Amino acid sequence: MKVPMSLTFFKNFPVPRYMNIDDGVGVDLSEVSLRFVRLAHHDGKFELEDFGEYPLPEGTISFGQIKNPVALKEVLARFKKEHEVNFVHVSLPESLAYLAEMEISSVKNSELYESIEIQLEEHIPIKAVDSVFDYQVIETEKNKPGVITVLVSAIPKDIASSYVNVFKEAGITILTLEQDSSALVRSVIPKGSPETSMILDLGRIKTGIYIVSHGATFFVSDIDIGEKNFIDTLMKGLNLSEGEAKNIVNNLHKGEVLSDEANKIISSIFNDIKEGVDKHFVYWHSYRDKNGMKREHINRVILCGSGASLFGLKDYLLAGLRTPVDVANVWENVFSFDSTIPKIPFCDALLYSTAIGLALYS
Numbered sequence: 332m333k334v335p336m337s338l339t340f341f342k343n344f345p346v347p348r349y350m351n352i353d354d355g356v357g358v359d360l361s362e363v364s365l366r367f368v369r370l371a372h373h374d375g376k377f378e379l380e381d382f383g384e385y386p387l388p389e390g391t392i393s394f395g396q397i398k399n400p401v402a403l404k405e406v407l408a409r410f411k412k413e414h415e416v417n418f419v420h421v422s423l424p425e426s427l428a429y430l431a432e433m434e435i436s437s438v439k440n441s442e443l444y445e446s447i448e449i450q451l452e453e454h455i456p457i458k459a460v461d462s463v464f465d466y467q468v469i470e471t472e473k474n475k476p477g478v479i480t481v482l483v484s485a486i487p488k489d490i491a492s493s494y495v496n497v498f499k500e501a502g503i504t505i506l507t508l509e510q511d512s513s514a515l516v517r518s519v520i521p522k523g524s525p526e527t528s529m530i531l532d533l534g535r536i537k538t539g540i541y542i543v544s545h546g547a548t549f550f551v552s553d554i555d556i557g558e559k560n561f562i563d564t565l566m567k568g569l570n571l572s573e574g575e576a577k578n579i580v581n582n583l584h585k586g587e588v589l590s591d592e593a594n595k596i597i598s599s600i601f602n603d604i605k606e607g608v609d610k611h612f613v614y615w616h617s618y619r620d621k622n623g624m625k626r627e628h629i630n631r632v633i634l635c636g637s638g639a640s641l642f643g644l645k646d647y648l649l650a651g652l653r654t655p656v657d658v659a660n661v662w663e664n665v666f667s668f669d670s671t672i673p674k675i676p677f678c679d680a681l682l683y684s685t686a687i688g689l690a691l692y693s
């Protein structure tokens with residue numbers, strides 16, 4: 332989702348290093364932290380130049396809305412000072428956005444935005460004048476002659492402004508605002524791939540579910556299961572302290588042997604995730620659009636986020652869904668492991684999948 336701004340000036344006039352916007356800085360904001368990645372582009376290749384994480388005070392952001400702008404501004408000011416950041420690409424949670432697939436009678440490219448704007452209120456519950464939207468043209472073999480199919484993403488204008496203003500007060504300019512799913516697609520789906528995939532973003536609080544086809548996100552949902560559920564359930568089921576439960580989860584990431592009691596609890600949560608995912612599988616494959624056409628079959632499931640490396644989860648989903656399941660390669664469109672060894676360990680890199688996708692926007 333683009334924030335209107337021309338980059339022409341910076342392309343035509345040399346600027347100091349501290350104002351270089353050719354380096355892509357992606358900022359992934361969640362309710363608990365700010366994660367960022369800076370990619371530099373040298374000699375036709377991307378390089379990971381910088382990355383990091385800043386915890387956010389509890390309650391700073393809730394359900395995607397900035398509740399404590401003062402606290403966020405303080406974190407952003409420290410981030411700017413310590414990493415010399417001036418321009419960024421920022422993510423917005425899916426809960427704030429509206430997604431709509433629209434068919435537009437063929438018009439000139441210059442007229443497409445206006446045509447979408449005219450029809451927008453037929454597809455989302457807010458007025459076009461009160462929204463900020465972006466779109467992606469979808470080209471498949473199912474496209475009808477004389478019709479342009481577009482996938483439109485829109486957010487309330489006041490939400491977008493709240494993010495832009497807080498960053499501005501901290502001395503940072505937002506170049507783009509876009510949904511988490513768009514950034515994830517850019518980092519974990521091979522560029523130009525037409526395949527239909529389900530991305531599972533296993534976070535601390537919940538698991539985002541995104542179905543992607545031809546490089547565009549057609550379906551967005553989530554299930555209320557995240558890494559916190561593993562910790563809370565272990566604490567309750569085994570009468571453990573929070574530190575003891577976290578230690579078990581850390582051992583699970585490492586693939587270490589757990590007790591039978593802990594394994595039973597872990598397996599039950601794996602099953603809850605599988606059942607939640609399976610419901611979305613069934614919905615997607617049984618859905619028909621207004622033309623009576625079925626969706627394309629989901630070819631594989633891609634795991635990313637903090638919970639993606641939990642030992643056994645991949646195999647559990649593979650057995651239950653009977654669909655190929657892969658842990659994401661978040662460097663898919665950045666560089667090849669044949670020529671580059673990332674500075675971020677594999678498991679940690681999964682936490683930065685959204686930030687990497689944002690940084691790739693540049």
